[in-house]
Amino acid sequence: MMASTKASPISAHQEQGLVHLTQLKGAKRRRKLWIGLSAAVVLITAGSVVWRFSPQQRLGRDLSDYTVETERGSLPGIVSANGELQAKRSVNVSPKKAGLLEELYVDQGDEVKKGQVLARMDSGDYNDRLDEAKALERKEQAEYQTRKADHERRDNLYQQGAISADDASKYRRLYLTSRANLAAAQERVQQRITEGSELLIRAPFSGVITARYAEPGAFVTPTTAASATAGASSSSLVELSEGMEVNAKVPESDIGRIRIGQNASVRVDAFPEQRFMARVSEIAPRAAKTENVISFAVKLNLIKRSPQLLIGMSTDVDFETGKTAPSTLVPTVAIVTEKGKPGVLLVGKKNQPSFQAVELGTSSGSKTAILSGLNPGTRIFIDLPPWAKPKRD
Numbered sequence: 001m002m003a004s005t006k007a008s009p010i011s012a013h014q015e016q017g018l019v020h021l022t023q024l025k026g027a028k029r030r031r032k033l034w035i036g037l038s039a040a041v042v043l044i045t046a047g048s049v050v051w052r053f054s055p056q057q058r059l060g061r062d063l064s065d066y067t068v069e070t071e072r073g074s075l076p077g078i079v080s081a082n083g084e085l086q087a088k089r090s091v092n093v094s095p096k097k098a099g100l101l102e103e104l105y106v107d108q109g110d111e112v113k114k115g116q117v118l119a120r121m122d123s124g125d126y127n128d129r130l131d132e133a134k135a136l137e138r139k140e141q142a143e144y145q146t147r148k149a150d151h152e153r154r155d156n157l158y159q160q161g162a163i164s165a166d167d168a169s170k171y172r173r174l175y176l177t178s179r180a181n182l183a184a185a186q187e188r189v190q191q192r193i194t195e196g197s198e199l200l201i202r203a204p205f206s207g208v209i210t211a212r213y214a215e216p217g218a219f220v221t222p223t224t225a226a227s228a229t230a231g232a233s234s235s236s237l238v239e240l241s242e243g244m245e246v247n248a249k250v251p252e253s254d255i256g257r258i259r260i261g262q263n264a265s266v267r268v269d270a271f272p273e274q275r276f277m278a279r280v281s282e283i284a285p286r287a288a289k290t291e292n293v294i295s296f297a298v299k300l301n302l303i304k305r306s307p308q309l310l311i312g313m314s315t316d317v318d319f320e321t322g323k324t325a326p327s328t329l330v331p332t333v334a335i336v337t338e339k340g341k342p343g344v345l346l347v348g349k350k351n352q353p354s355f356q357a358v359e360l361g362t363s364s365g366s367k368t369a370i371l372s373g374l375n376p377g378t379r380i381f382i383d384l385p386p387w388a389k390p391k392r393d
Contacts, residue, residue: 066385072376075364077322083248083315087241094236098221108212112203119201130192140185144178151175207242246300248317255296257321264319277303328370334382345381
């Protein structure tokens with residue numbers, strides 16, 4: 001029978017050494033684990049970068065934020081345009097002769113009738129000149145009566161053979177001269193009367209006083225009498241306006257959908273919740289070009305004038321045109337111009353924008369109809385992506 005071997009007891013010093021050895025082995029294992037994890041992260045990151053910038057990934061860029069698909073449809077029957085409320089007829093009223101304004105009988109907002117006295121000019125020495133002309137007329141009238149009687153008497157004597165023809169002709173010449181002098185004197189009196197009537201400034205037509213430019217004592221001139229020029233106000237008396245209409249500026253692309261008699265609704269900024277009905281009365285035969293934008297002036301008569309509407313208010317006009325024929329529709333912001341031709345940008349090779357010329361139709365503001373050059377369902381750019389290559393001149 002073998003004798004059992006009994007282990008010797010471990011001293012405190014040996015126990016401490018064993019604990020230290022165990023800690024060293026654990027630290028080595030943890031260090032190897034962290035090194036392995038770090039290497040894996042580096043490999044994954046590098047692979048992601050390589051994949052991100054690979055040709056396959058560049059071709060797979062997300063286009064949803066930069067493109068839309070064209071669609072087939074009809075534009076709503078509305079053409080929108082900006083405009084302004086204007087008077088149908090407006091003039092700056094001034095005197096026919098320069099002078100001082102003595103009285104002004106009207107104020108802004110007053111309604112007046114045709115021929116109504118608006119103001120009176122200072123008469124100056126008018127009364128003296130009128131009296132002088134009338135006195136001369138009376139003198140010439142007396143002279144004429146005398147010469148007429150002499151002529152008639154001498155003519156009778158000549159018919160009886162009592163005087164010679166030369167003597168009769170002399171009195172006839174005196175009579176004719178006197179008659180001419182009387183006519184001239186009468187004309188001067190009439191001129192003075194007309195001059196006096198011109199001291200009273202009358203309304204050329206019925207309307208409303210929309211501005212008052214002068215006050216009694218001001219010096220006004222006739223250079224702008226009945227002028228419609230805004231710059232004439234400095235020497236005018238008042239501005240007289242008649243009626244009210246809307247003057248809208250319709251873009252060239254929409255003018256083909258506007259016609260005389262067409263209904264429209266008008267909105268003004270002062271009353272944004274209200275709509276005022278109007279009807280097209282005139283379309284300008286000539287376009288106006290402002291800052292390279294071509295438009296046509298279209299005038300509309302208000303069907304029922306409201307006292308809320310005032311001359312000079314800005315307006316938004318919606319013309320009722322009916323729906324357009326079905327066609328390819330694109331967002332208006334997608335339309336670009338290249339070498340003077342309108343077009344859109346298609347999605348080309350490597351997702352680069354590629355210009356495609358098109359024929360434009362009508363526009364509703366946010367959308368524009370394409371008559372040719374583009375089919376429905378085609379994806380087009382509405383904004384240039386950051387990877388778009390700059391065009392070379």
